[in-house]
Amino acid sequence: MKKITKLGAVSALSLIIGATAAFAEDIKIAFIDPLSGPFASTGTNGLHQFEHAVDFMVNDEGGVLDGQTMEVVGFDNKISPKESLIQLQVAIDQGIRYIVQGNSSGVANALTEAIDKHNRRNPDSRVLFLNYAAVDPALTNDKCNFWHFRFDANADIKMDALTDVIAADDSIKKVYIIGQDYSFGKAVSAAANKMLGEKSPDMEIVGDELHPIGKVKDFTPYARKVVASGADAVITGNWGSDMLGLGKSIIENGFEGPIYTYYAAGSGMTAAFGDSAKDRIRLISQGAINPIGSDRARDAYNSFLERHPDGNIDQSRIYNTIGMLAEAIKEAGTADDVVAVASALESMEYESMWGGKLFMRPQDHQLIQDMHIGVHTDEDIEFPYDSSTFGVKTESTIEMASMDSPTTCEMKRP
């Protein structure tokens, strides 16, 4: 009898130990983005922000559930969809349940399809796809699925907010649209044309132009056309060196009005624009940095700077992604059952430390959030970019932008 009790006690103990060992295992998040090649700096900066976000928001707070910590594992996809699918398989084989990715909608499209297929075929090792930056509207429309959540506003939502501000500005009567000659540049142009036409029919679009992507040496001739058209404002979706070249050229060659952009800050661009673009460049983004949304966000930014003195938090949605994931895991009571976690994420309302409410729209898994339009300046800047004195200061905010925007998503739930 005594023996049996002993045996029972030992086995019970070992079970408990075994269970806690299983519980104490980290929640791993696979970060699949470019860590080498021409877009490596964007990817690496994103990884740094993710690593800091899990430490600051989860691990330093004692973890989730029974003290489980989170860990971000970097996978280099060289910004290739094919490579991403290989890395996805590696991540799944390592038992990772959460995939984050953002650079290039082409990659996101490949991943969301592959994940949908994988989850249907392997109900035991399902994964969730948390998209923090790929803004192709199709991902939450025709190509939506239950496993994909987008934490950035899509290109249409951003243009909707941008055109709200442009339409409300009485001094803007003529607009020039210019962009890179590929799908995103065309999407920006189409959305701008459509939305400006609806919101402000008497506004004149004096130029609508696409230039070869990454090949233009000197933007002066384009800048001349912008000036000659008599435009009051310019809209562009350009990024990288195309953004800097176009912006600098337009300003240097005598254009006086504002330039409305998506990606004209950070990655060296803010420092390179410097004084020349002061009060000229306007940027649409979620998450305000100047003024900062809360004391907690201030702490977050300062502790990030301690770790990466030359870095920028230019994707504050990464913190929302981690915050909401942690919240969903707590609500579901498990990190292993991703269906429960996804159900908790759906229609979650979350208070962002960057200010404003977030709402994960259940119909299409598109996060609805405040959109901010900021201006490039060195006044009232608490957190500048690129170790310069310049940063982006919020000028106007559109609350819960495009809350009721239509979606063609028909989601099948497991």
Added chain:
Amino acid sequence: MELILVNLIDGLVTGLLLFMLSAGLTLIFSMMGVLNFAHASFYMLGAYFAYSISLAVGFWMGLLIAPLIVGLLGAGVERYGLRRVHQYGHVPELIFTFGLALLIEELVQFIWGKNQMPYDVPDVLNFTAFAIAGNSIPAYKIFMIFISVSIFIGLLYILTKTRVGMIIQAALSYPRTVEALGHNVPLIFMGVFGVGTALAGVAGVIAGPVLGTFPGMAFVLGSIVFVTIVIGGLGSLWGALVASLLIGWITTFAKSYNIAMSDILNGIGISTPENMSEHPLRDLWTVTSPQIADILPYILMVLILIFRPAGLFGKRES
């Protein structure tokens, strides 16, 4: 009318910048018979060096020192790299410069990172020189024209009026004879290579603030430099100048005016097909001049090669 004048000035700036790059390359090419694929990389190095120097001692010292360092580096590459590879023939030389270009790009990314550098126009020149019908011409552009023209005149003077120039010109065509006369031909080669890369460095120093200083800057300009020297004719300074200006103006005007191909085709009497969306030549009909502006120099090069294989001012016939 005013816009034409503005475009002439813009094209002149682009062309002269191209000239500074191609002048060095054309000399090196005609001497060694080797396309230096790394030439545009020296241009990039010029911009990066000047940026780093300008942080410490200002733009003007950068303009002075950076090309010097680039020139020394170039001379070193010739002395310790190309000269050794040379004995194995032209193909290894070509591969050597190709590898060098990749190496320099990786090095630049390693040292300065992949971001854009905040290399800016100096404050003294940061104003509008004058405006033509609302189009401002920045003072910096006038400065660029001034520098390029002085370099052209200087080079022309050295090559045609001085003893050094005569030896160089002779060494271009008859290296063995020049050597037999007691001149140190390898040293001349090293000097020309150094000066050529230093010229590319100058171009980088003054182009960096306007065209952007980033790891891809060499790649963007790389091929157009070769086109320039082929059009101009190998080894000819005048050829390099004329070809550079031609390319500068052609691309600037093509980008400035939205000339549609359909207008041209209509103009020569071909009528637009009615159902465009199904037409096999749809892309040809809808193309506009800004879209093809950057390939016009290549078309020009092909035409030149067909009708005048030695280039506009090329002398060497083999």
